[in-house]
Amino acid sequence: MTATGEPILRLRDLRVTFQTPAGPARAVRGVDLDVRAGESVAVVGESGSGKSVSMLATLGLLHNAEVSGSVKWGDTELVGASTDTLRSVRGRRIAMVFQDPMTSLNPVLTIGKQMSLVMKAHQPNLGKKELRTKAVDLLNRLAIPQADRRIDAYPHELSGGMRQRVMIAMAISNDPEVLIADEPTTALDVTVQAQIMELLLKLRNEHNLALVLITHDLGVVAGSADRVAVMYAGRIVERAPVLGLFASPGHPYTSALLDCLPRLDRRHDVVSSIGGTPPNPADLPEGCPFAPRCPKAIDACRSDEPNLVRIGTSDVACSVVAAGAAVGEPV
Amino acid sequence: MKRYLARRMAVMPFLLFGIASIVFLVSRMTPGDPLVTIVGERNLNNPEIVAAAKAQWGLDQSMPQQYASFMKNLVKGNLGTSFSTRQPVMHDLWERLPATLELTIYALLGGVTVGIVLGVLAARHRNKFIDHVSRFFALIGSSLPAFWAGLLLLYVFYARLGWLPGPGRIDPRGLAPNKVTGFYTVDSLLQGDFGLFKDSVMHLILPATVLGWGVVGIVSRLVRASLLDEFSMDYVRVARAMGLRERTVVNTHALRNALLPTITIVAFTFAFLLTGAVLTETVFSWPGVGSYAVNASRTLDYPAIIGVTLLGGTAFLLTNLISDIAYAFADPRIRLS
Numbered sequence: 222m223t224a225t226g227e228p229i230l231r232l233r234d235l236r237v238t239f240q241t242p243a244g245p246a247r248a249v250r251g252v253d254l255d256v257r258a259g260e261s262v263a264v265v266g267e268s269g270s271g272k273s274v275s276m277l278a279t280l281g282l283l284h285n286a287e288v289s290g291s292v293k294w295g296d297t298e299l300v301g302a303s304t305d306t307l308r309s310v311r312g313r314r315i316a317m318v319f320q321d322p323m324t325s326l327n328p329v330l331t332i333g334k335q336m337s338l339v340m341k342a343h344q345p346n347l348g349k350k351e352l353r354t355k356a357v358d359l360l361n362r363l364a365i366p367q368a369d370r371r372i373d374a375y376p377h378e379l380s381g382g383m384r385q386r387v388m389i390a391m392a393i394s395n396d397p398e399v400l401i402a403d404e405p406t407t408a409l410d411v412t413v414q415a416q417i418m419e420l421l422l423k424l425r426n427e428h429n430l431a432l433v434l435i436t437h438d439l440g441v442v443a444g445s446a447d448r449v450a451v452m453y454a455g456r457i458v459e460r461a462p463v464l465g466l467f468a469s470p471g472h473p474y475t476s477a478l479l480d481c482l483p484r485l486d487r488r489h490d491v492v493s494s495i496g497g498t499p500p501n502p503a504d505l506p507e508g509c510p511f512a513p514r515c516p517k518a519i520d521a522c523r524s525d526e527p528n529l530v531r532i533g534t535s536d537v538a539c540s541v542v543a544a545g546a547a548v549g550e551p552v
Numbered sequence: 553m554k555r556y557l558a559r560r561m562a563v564m565p566f567l568l569f570g571i572a573s574i575v576f577l578v579s580r581m582t583p584g585d586p587l588v589t590i591v592g593e594r595n596l597n598n599p600e601i602v603a604a605a606k607a608q609w610g611l612d613q614s615m616p617q618q619y620a621s622f623m624k625n626l627v628k629g630n631l632g633t634s635f636s637t638r639q640p641v642m643h644d645l646w647e648r649l650p651a652t653l654e655l656t657i658y659a660l661l662g663g664v665t666v667g668i669v670l671g672v673l674a675a676r677h678r679n680k681f682i683d684h685v686s687r688f689f690a691l692i693g694s695s696l697p698a699f700w701a702g703l704l705l706l707y708v709f710y711a712r713l714g715w716l717p718g719p720g721r722i723d724p725r726g727l728a729p730n731k732v733t734g735f736y737t738v739d740s741l742l743q744g745d746f747g748l749f750k751d752s753v754m755h756l757i758l759p760a761t762v763l764g765w766g767v768v769g770i771v772s773r774l775v776r777a778s779l780l781d782e783f784s785m786d787y788v789r790v791a792r793a794m795g796l797r798e799r800t801v802v803n804t805h806a807l808r809n810a811l812l813p814t815i816t817i818v819a820f821t822f823a824f825l826l827t828g829a830v831l832t833e834t835v836f837s838w839p840g841v842g843s844y845a846v847n848a849s850r851t852l853d854y855p856a857i858i859g860v861t862l863l864g865g866t867a868f869l870l871t872n873l874i875s876d877i878a879y880a881f882a883d884p885r886i887r888l889s
């Protein structure tokens with residue numbers, strides 16, 4: 222599915238810096254991203270690349286961080302917005318599902334109580350009975366068996382998959398336009414992962430949701446995203462439609478991530494991993510931050526950090542690839 | 553859970569026997585002579601009177617014999633007779649317990665309530681003015697000696713300002729209410745005497761403040777610390793991400809979890825209150841178990857000392873048990889296991 226029309230969520234030059242004992246940690250360094258109604262955009266990258274921090278900054282949920290740039294929901298600017306503005310957007314316009322359904326729910330409140338609190342935050346006129354009916358409805362819609370009994374259960378009485386369904390039910394309970402799912406399946410069993418992904422896509426279609434799917438696993442992306450943004454060291458290094466990305470990855474980092482995927486045409490034990498580790502955001506190298514791990518790196522890479530350049534249907538931030546494209550080499 | 557609690561209760565009598573034995577031994581090893589109390593200073597040189605007194609109180613028997621008869625009586629619920637009041641210790645304690653309980657309960661309720669409110673404010677406005685004020689307030693409460701604080705408050709509010717009454721449970725010219733519960737605030741209401749009710753409340757304010765202030769310190773620091781812990785939990789971030797008001801995030805989400813450790817600390821607080829009550833009761837001439845204990849230890853009144861200690865031990869074990877039950881009830885992960 223390809224969505225057209227105005228982006229509903231628009232990130233421009235989003236930057237996040239944390240003050241740490243080791244000096245300022247530039248966790249997000251100028252992220253641009255558009256999301257439209259009805260489409261899913263995947264944000265991919267190794268752990269620590271700044272995916273979660275960008276999304277938390279989007280909702281103004283970071284404390285003790287300097288956030289600059291612009292995040293627009295429709296015409297409303299969210300960076301530096303008042304608490305009231307942010308609260309009216311959080312959960313109501315842009316909702317978020319987090320990685321660990323184990324710790325994301327309050328252990329001492331029932332599922333129903335927690336769902337009611339979320340609905341009441343934006344629909345204060347709902348009475349106790351209506352809240353309950355709506356909550357049971359939502360749980361039914363998310364295929365939670367015996368919803369009218371589960372609603373009185375405590376989180377520890379549910380399985381991980383069920384808890385994540387509850388989280389998603391909570392997230393869509395105020396009919397948001399954007400749903401950000403931060404590694405929604407990472408903490409779950411493999412068998413359950415597929416069910417949850419399927420559920421998210423179904424909801425996107427039914428509600429014309431804009432879905433932002435954050436994952437460190439390109440494998441999840443293939444079946445579920447329309448567009449992909451690959452993040453490395455706090456920046457987007459490649460932005461591409463999902464098919465184009467898998468067919469002809471532009472950035473060497475994207476290629477490396479793809480090489481890590483288990484594939485049918487390869488024996489399982491030769492699955493490679495990218496050597497080395499991502500840089501520390503408090504101590505970024507000069508030039509292209511991927512250079513220390515990049516098989517294509519040349520000397521020039523270590524002095525200038527490349528910007529995103531349009532190559533075919535993709536935007537790629539790699540000076541070597543850009544130079545090759547300019548002289549007609551296939552990317 | 554139920555089986556765990558049943559086991560706890562079954563162990564309690566044994567623990568009490570253990571405590572009783574230790575207290576028995578310690579009291580007999582304390583230097584000093586209870587005979588002074590029994591026969592009076594003057595008669596100490598009269599061997600006949602001394603021998604008769606020793607025989608009467610069983611002090612002529614050997615230690616093991618004394619211990620055996622002490623234990624035998626204890627099983628029957630008999631704590632012996634006080635050397636100084638010449639009344640059964642059980643009777644004395646029963647007489648004085650309500651005064652202490654009334655004072656302690658008001659101090660505990662007030663202290664815990666104020667402590668929670670201060671703790672929440674301090675956590676929500678961490679490192680701001682109100683946090684420092686609450687820390688200072690807590691520090692005073694836990695470092696001012698009860699004796700000194702009591703005298704100071706009496707001096708200011710009773711002697712200088714005259715806003716509050718002096719020592720005692722009620723106006724010394726008045727009559728105590730008929731004993732139903734032994735709590736003057738309750739019994740006065742039961743007989744419809746609002747003047748007496750007001751009088752007993754006014755008399756409670758200062759001693760309950762002195763006693764409860766330390767509780768405020770303990771509870772507010774603990775609530776602040778555990779709330780800050782909860783603030784870093786995922787579910788708090790989720791609640792904020794869903795657009796909940798900060799007030800709801802704190803009071804409905806985080807506080808429930810933060811209060812769990814507070815329940816346990818109340819048992820400790822209780823021990824703190826019992827020791828505090830001894831001093832507070834002395835300053836305020838409060839006719840409770842605390843002043844009885846002071847008197848008993850000054851006169852080496854063995855049966856009374858042992859009785860008071862056993863009462864304290866029982867109270868401590870019971871509060872521990874109650875706090876465990878309350879904890880289990882408040883935490884669904886334990887309640888439903």
Ligand SMILES: Nc1ncnc2c1ncn2[C@@H]1O[C@H](COP(=O)(O)OP(=O)(O)O)[C@@H](O)[C@H]1O
Nearest residue numbers: 239246248267268269270271272273274275502
């Ligand atoms: N509160 C914080 N203080 C300092 N550094 C942080 C903080 N939160 C995240 N970071 C750092 O920011 C970087 C990006 O983190 P994150 O966005 O969580 O990565 P991921 O892509 O795995 O979601 C990491 O290096 C992380 O250590």
Ligand code: SF4
Nearest residue numbers: 509512515522539540
């Ligand atoms: S700019 Fe250089 S180091 Fe960076 S990805 Fe491209 S080739 Fe590799």
Ligand SMILES: [Mg+2]
Nearest residue numbers: 272273274404
């Ligand atoms: Mg993350």
